[in-house]
Amino acid sequence: MRRPSIGVFDSGFGGLTVLKELAAVIPAADYLYFGDTARLPYGSKSAETVARYAVEATHFLQQHGANMLVIACNTATALAFDKIVRAAQIPVVGVVEPGAERAAASSKNQKVVVIGTEATVASHAYLKALQARGVDVREKACPLLVPLVEEGWTEHAVTEQISRIYLQEAFGDGFQSADVLLLGCTHYPLLKTVVRRVAPAHIAIVDSAEATAQAVAELLKFKPPPTPSADERRQFARIKFFATDSVEKFRRLGGRFLGQPIEDVQHVDLKE
Amino acid sequence: MRRPSIGVFDSGFGGLTVLKELAAVIPAADYLYFGDTARLPYGSKSAETVARYAVEATHFLQQHGANMLVIACNTATALAFDKIVRAAQIPVVGVVEPGAERAAASSKNQKVVVIGTEATVASHAYLKALQARGVDVREKACPLLVPLVEEGWTEHAVTEQISRIYLQEAFGDGFQSADVLLLGCTHYPLLKTVVRRVAPAHIAIVDSAEATAQAVAELLKFKPPPTPSADERRQFARIKFFATDSVEKFRRLGGRFLGQPIEDVQHVDLKE
Numbered sequence A, B: 001m002r003r004p005s006i007g008v009f010d011s012g013f014g015g016l017t018v019l020k021e022l023a024a025v026i027p028a029a030d031y032l033y034f035g036d037t038a039r040l041p042y043g044s045k046s047a048e049t050v051a052r053y054a055v056e057a058t059h060f061l062q063q064h065g066a067n068m069l070v071i072a073c074n075t076a077t078a079l080a081f082d083k084i085v086r087a088a089q090i091p092v093v094g095v096v097e098p099g100a101e102r103a104a105a106s107s108k109n110q111k112v113v114v115i116g117t118e119a120t121v122a123s124h125a126y127l128k129a130l131q132a133r134g135v136d137v138r139e140k141a142c143p144l145l146v147p148l149v150e151e152g153w154t155e156h157a158v159t160e161q162i163s164r165i166y167l168q169e170a171f172g173d174g175f176q177s178a179d180v181l182l183l184g185c186t187h188y189p190l191l192k193t194v195v196r197r198v199a200p201a202h203i204a205i206v207d208s209a210e211a212t213a214q215a216v217a218e219l220l221k222f223k224p225p226p227t228p229s230a231d232e233r234r235q236f237a238r239i240k241f242f243a244t245d246s247v248e249k250f251r252r253l254g255g256r257f258l259g260q261p262i263e264d265v266q267h268v269d270l271k272e
Helices: A015-025 A047-063 A074-087 A096-106 A118-123 A125-131 A145-151 A157-171 A188-198 A208-219 A230-236 A247-258 B016-025 B047-063 B074-087 B096-106 B118-123 B125-131 B145-151 B157-171 B188-198 B208-219 B230-236 B247-258
Strands: A005-010 A030-035 A068-071 A092-094 A111-116 A136-141 A180-183 A204-207 A238-243 A265-267 B005-010 B030-035 B068-071 B111-116 B136-141 B180-183 B204-207 B238-243 B265-267
Touching (some): A005 A015, A015 A208, A047 A074, A047 A118, A074 A111, A092 A096, A092 A208, A111 A118, A111 A125, A111 A157, A118 A125, A118 A136, A125 A136, A145 A157, A145 A188, A145 B145, A157 A188, A188 A204, A247 A265, B005 B016, B005 B047, B016 B247, B047 B074, B047 B118, B074 B118, B118 B125, B125 B136, B157 B188, B180 B188, B180 B208, B188 B204, B204 B208, B238 B247, B247 B265
Parallel strands (some): A005 A030, A005 A068, A111 A180, A180 A204, B005 B030
8 A cells, every 4th residue: 555645633732642643553654744833723613714714724734745634633624624625636534533432432321521622522523423323422621721731731720620610520420430531623632631630530531643543544444554653653753844934943842742752843824 | 173093002912901992081082903813912023023013913903994093912012113104194003111100100219010922022122211211121921821821710719820920030139129020911901900919018900901991182282171980981982893803702802801792803915
């Protein structure tokens, strides 16, 4: 099979947690990562605006050789998946369906709590995807978690306190028996330690980023080589980065999300 | 004098705290408020990007009849004031100079702490404006305060805790004797109660929004009528609202900043 060229799109840095999982699961690929940092965050914007931005990014990645597209952004997937699929001439994978699939499979009680940005929750994309699988769903918007991650307070006492407030509301009032927490935002994997500490002990935490990487591997019928180390595997993934705002900031902040230093970032002006 | 038509520009909702002060101080005016909500927040973006957006907004407001422009956005003032002045054919007032002027006048020790977004602080616009007035300055970026205001947690214990952390850092280490805190972000007037509670007791809080409204009144040589009530005064200001993202959200969130309900908002597409 031809070495795949996988376009990965996000409003900013969060999608790098998806890229990290992809590069670990499918190292023998080229990746084009597009972060629309000049217009982030998408989480507080309307469906029309997000769809317009996402379609522009889709065209950009196709023009630069992507033969597959991963929408590594919950908001863009939730608000604009159909429009992106119509605009793209290549296969498209979003983060919502893989996340919902894994959450449904992980829940014994068929009762799942989803946390995400305001826009993702308002779209009810996870609600619909999980209800279609017979799962009872509580959605909870957590608009402070993204800024806390971007402030770098991923282990801070304040972050723990805010997470506790959000999760108490989410798991209260009829949802005490939910047994899965689905992280419906690509920033949240950086908060896993804190979330694990404050979430009810019996629940499983499902991460859309991991689930999406697996879904892409299945689509490509990619079989990982026998037990290389994580470092060995990541070496083979060739990644190009594009950002619409400051490349210096992308390098600095992005490294935290990717879990490794980011060197070459190219600035892109989408001609607004 | 001809009734002034004052264009007021911000990345989103924060500038409404400036508009509120303007309408109270200069009620006999027409106001055009432009909130670039599709591309907010500016606080985390680069100078080039912010300048480009700000110049587009300037052209829009002029085309819609503004004969004076207030940049009711600390980030845009800090990063793009000169470019806006060059692009505009009308007088331009930003929030930085009036805020710095009042802070300098209020400080007995000539020692001021400024809090603002990451981009405002990185620009050192307040530092320069205050140093030019012989004032010693400490700048402190507080990136979580805007999301806390937008979450509606203006009186929340978590907001108090985060504000305390930020202010302890700001007033520590050589700045214990600072006697003025300058609110260098238009969202912060909504946090005045909390900030007053956690700030050192001896300090005066200076608000750029109030100072800017006074500066505009002086420029227009406007004298307020003898003691009408705030409600009476506000009735006379005619305000049109324009937003680049959802008008519904603008109405809902904006009312909190303006301190009164917002009815007619027109959606604007800046043709990106």
